[in-house]
Amino acid sequence: MFRSMLMATTAVSLSLMASQALAEAAKQTSDATVAEVVVTATRREERVLDVPYNISAVSGQAIDQAKVQSAAELLRTVPGVSVVDRGYRNQGVSNSIQIRGLNVDSAILGDYAISAVAPVSSYVNDTPLFANFALKDVDRVEILRGPQGTLYGSGSLGGTIRYILHAPELGEFGGKVSATASHVDGSGGVGWAGDGTINIPFGEKAALRITGSVQDYPGLTDYVNVYKLDAAGIPVAPSGVLSSAAVYETKKDADTVNIKYGRAALRVKPADWLDMTLSYARQSDDIGGRRQVTRGVDGYGRVYGKYENGSVQLEPSSREVSLTSLETTVDLGFATLTSSTSSYDHHGDSVSENTGYYAQNGWLGFYYNFPRPMASAVRTYSDRAFIEEIRLVSQTKGPIDYVVGGFYEKQKLGATQASYLRGFKRWWDAAYPAFKAEVQSDQDFAYDRHEDFTDKALFGELTYHVTDRLQVTGGVRWFDNQSKSHTFMDVPVYTSLSSPTNASFQKSDSKALYKANVSWKFGERGLAYATVSEGYRRGGANAVPTIGRYAEDARWQQYGPDRVVNYEAGLKGIRYGITYNAALFYVDWKDIQINTVTPNWGFFVAQNGGAARSQGLEAQIDGWLEGVHYSLGYTYTDAKLTENAYPPTGGTRPVALKGARLPGTAEHAVTFALDHSMTLSNGVMLTGRLNGYYQSATRNAVTTSTRLNVGLPPFQIWNASATATFDTWSATVFVKNIFNADGVTGRFTQSYMGTDPADGYYGNGAKDLITLPRTVGLTLDHPF
Template sequence: MRKFAHEFAGRSTIMAVLLGTTALAGGAFTPAYAQDEQADSRRETITVTATRREESVSDVPYNISAVGGGDIERGNIIDEAELLRSIPGIAVVDRGARNSGTLNAARIRGLAVDGNGLGDYAVSSVASVSTYINDTPVFAGFTLRDLDRVEVLRGPQGTLYGSGSLGGTIRYITRDPDFGEVNGYISGTTSNVEGSEDWGYGLDGVLNVPLGERAALRLVGSFGDYPGITDYVNVYELDGNGVPVAPGGVLDPAASYRSVEDADTVETWMGRATFLWEPTDTFSLRLVHARQSDDVGGRRQQTVGVDGFGNAYGDYENGSIQLEPSSRDINMSSLEMEMDLGFATLTSSTSHYDHNGDSASENTGFYAQAGWLGLYYNYPRPMATAIRTYADEAVVQEIRLVTDDGGNFDYVVGGFYRQQQMESTQQSYLVGFKQWWDAWIPFAAGAVTGDQDWDYRRIENFTETALFGELTWHASDDLDLTLGARYFNNESDNDTFMALPLWAGLFPEVNADLSSSENDVLFKFNMAWRFSDEDMLYGTISEGYRRGGSNAVPLTGVFAEDPRWQFYTSDSVVNYEIGFKGDRGDFRYDVSVFYVDWTDPQFNTASTWWGFFAVQNASEASSMGLEASIDGFIGNDWHYSLGYAYINAELGADFHAPDRPAPAAPIALEGAMLPGTPEHQLNWSLDYTTQLANWSSFTRLDGYYQSETTNAVSTSPTFNVPIDGFSIWNLTTTFSRDAVDLSFWVKNITNEEGITGIFTEAYMGTAPAEGYFGNANKQMISLPRTIGATLRYNF
């Protein structure tokens, strides 16, 4: 069951089967509680607010997909990787539960330059895909419970959604309370994952309580406890001080090892409360508070090859010489108010969130492959540990005015403000080094201060102010023309501290404080022509951007770097897109082609001499492709969906380090395939509904395929290695009667590894000549074959 823990990121309940991973063209299946009701509900149009107006998916004049909350609940689509794999044009680097809250794993239309191995720490550059919880821009990796819908907007969304929406925007919309009735559900799940002898479980519950005729409260709770699947087979035995045991004495090279089975456990708690008050027909107030806590025991990542003794690693075995746990907490509160002014709706959204986490990582393999163990830290039983933390806290305010439909012109105007503080730290330790040094050279004991060899802290204060608007001209009953713009002004202050405290007085501490600012205007043009009652031709030219900042690398002293490393600029894209979409009741389709021109793409890398965390801009990149999806019904019993995406994303020019311009060797070459995005993706599903006596039955088979990808854009074979394509198949059956749903399901039927990222042997492998007999190379694997059952009672 161990694997369930990671892929599901501890998302506790596996409630109704994973019925609907594939929600293409804005629609998904809806398993039945009663067959007649199901036939109607599966044809129900999902209403979205991506344009800041309520519209059906088929009426939105650009490429959008939506998954309804009912489908998410009944299908138990509770993991972002599983959800996003169902949508053409979106790739996911599946890191499992351990790093699910650190970095956004979604990559839309190939707009990503960073290597797939990133994720252990929070990088300086923001993600290329923005995520929202209701109207709050935050990446939090919340458990997907009791949602009204998830909207996925493909392509840059800079005018309405601002920074970080280069590739697109993902919106998680929570469900509102119901007036007038008490309702809810309780659900329990048990499951077992290939590679684990144990079973995991999850519990979920929702309670809706009316508070008079015009107010209600909705409470959501979720708990998941799952054993891991990954065995850490080379873990040092530690003494009472946390130092590797020296069975033959401190100066003897021998060590004691143990194996920890199913180390990557996951425990997750999530709670949410929503209060809705509508005192009049023209005013509403919505107050939401959500909290989640995750505790993860280790990586769902396996090592390949052999350890330093020549022993081969098996499936689901990790060669780290230490355990690598993580934890995180997220609190988010929002207050949304709406006033109907007659001609328009005025909306105010005020929110605050506080997201923080920590993890322990083994860096011994990196030290060994870099030669540091042999040159600087040549001691027995080496154990290089990195303790990392991240924190992200912000206050966000948005006000917008949206006119009602009816005239020749409609508009959206608004203002946006965000005050954000982000902090990341790394404390690195050579565990046991001081003990060994004092025993080896007792007369020079004062030369080494302790085990800590690296101290890093980065605090950034960021302020964003923006004005935005879109004006739509209804040129005729069939033709709409929209022009949008967003003005933004950003200011950031970066305070960075760095030190190497291990050697007493040898290396001075470094403090750097840099400020930067930027402002610009983004534009968007959209045309929508409804050439029949069921079909639309749309075209869009849109811009997106991602804010710049500073790296604060030292410019003087022992650790001096070139000043050209100090700053990185914002990057931007221009998207050209044309598509067709239609809705004929039992059949929906959406086909689009696009070309994205990417200027100054940001690349999270490291400085030339000392390897400080830094972001730099490449010159250019591009992405072009096709996205297509169909979704339909054959009679009342059969439902199908099929999606395909072709994406060709590549670097447009050689990328050089700022202090190593041509003719020096580049970091990456023109034409290099951008990492993590396959050239071909397929999504498919087929489900069947029938009646069995007093029970309705729903059976679904669905799958996903992606072609070969690359691990990194770098010219170095240490990072840039190919990753094989893979396919994942799932099967589920649900029986429903009255208020009870019973589901049996199998995920990843063929037990495909589904690798999406790699730490290579050359980067973090074994080095027995330097005393390192573990092996820290890793493959990021998908959730192995998982079988489970879910029982749900609705009231």
């Protein structure tokens, strides 16, 4: 009923707006003023059109009006950016954002903290942190393509995403409250969300801004063959522990979502030359399971339904992330001095179904094919850091501008995995009572990795204005990295195999990176530019053991940095009321870091292997046509390996082949959006929006393994909304994914994690990572 009413309301509203638009079209002109977005990507406030490289910006107002529900949905509107959509589960574990195709990792990596840092860096204000905070009270999101190490302390290979939150507003009281109800296709319930922001001034020199948000969604994925568990968390054995009989049950809408977010920011401006903001943000996620569906059949031959998952156990996750920062700006007259001091704590845990992986790798025989196998991987991750970044930005008018800065980061990373074959010890004791001491517990794998990382860097850019229209910029970043890594591993299930192993390793690296840029302003509002910039991603220590039972080859102990040289040329400007932006790029990528595992005992490691190049085109236009605002974007990305990638131990068998397309990024991607507003005779403003996204086929992985490297089909997603704005409140009806496309962005294949009834596994661990199905919702907003 709820969904039908909302879809009907949306259809009526959009139809009304279409007829009104036709009536008013003759009154509109095609040369309507184009909004000029101001960004701080270059550490100065300037229009996007004046920034001499390819940058996009999405305003917080646009995010709010479109009722964007996730970072994945947001980034699909930006040309040149792609993302693996894993849903809410474990959304803070690994950064799956890809810019210009720079990615070699499988799309299914996301359940555990990988070794290498992401090719794309992300910032929350001035703090380098991948947190996937809720998109609440956001001023704007800036997407910077290409390496940014000469402007930002935390370097990157492919680009940088900046989430810039609203600062408290001095001398102004106000705020907003909103409530949303929604229904997702496949769900048995209605989800809701509530948000609120209040800005409280204290005179003219201080203000406090507080934001809070709660999101509660019932889930849509049915776990249809979950073991019924006893009080000890072990599958029930109705006919006795030695029998193969089991009891299964169904958990409907298992992937429940509960997210709580809050932020408080205090801004003090005691004098015109001094501005300080102290803020604290915190978010907690509790997720009931995967928004990932199983295709095929279970061990009994039953075909899985549309939103069903074949796991034999539930797979919850939880996390907490907090960020404290102090941002200080001092106006020195000739320059602006900015200091950003911050610390964060990001940690989480999850349970993953691994029984299908055991079955497909023949490991269940290692446990004598005991009945009712349920392999659980209990994982944790942690990321804690203290960061200081200080910058000096010139203000005076003259032929030379400069930005210089220093960066310091002290980071502690952690990742653990405890794997269990639930009930194995109980079964062993009953089956082999004379050998009880041989099996110690259900735990068959223990892994613990810790890394201490210190980064010190100096960076800056110098711009010479040759004329009023021609300028040349040079940039440099020098850094010094120090890392220490320690790993513990054991296989404690069998007494004869248990051999606790520890390994430590440390390394350092320092280097200078460079950037050169030239830009020329032509006509009234046009800019042409060309850039060559270097990007760098730090190496690290894998710290695998080289002696003892679980020894690996010493060449796995560390991995080196990888580097890119980014070449870019572009045009941007406004012509006949149309804002345009187009860039050609070519990226040369060397010593690529590939996240993988060691061949003997499965240590999580990164390795260097091969080279790649990515080349293509990013283009976007934005304008008005008879009163309708439109935007259209297109991206062509040709990203391939240019040489074979081999394991660090050498050999003649490559892990990835020259010519293989890099995974996760489509060759062709198109974005499209329309919106139109009108005021009715009763003073009510009506606004309608339509946007679409298309991507061509992608690859799941780059390796030679046919169990991982499979093709993923193309898909398109269309969204629509209509907003009625009254004096003091507004109502928005929206439909996400109108045509209910699957939008598969990753796949656990049957040969990798499928069913295996011959070994007693009747579930199915294969699954597709799908985008959010059709969602219909209603939001009420009340600003004050």
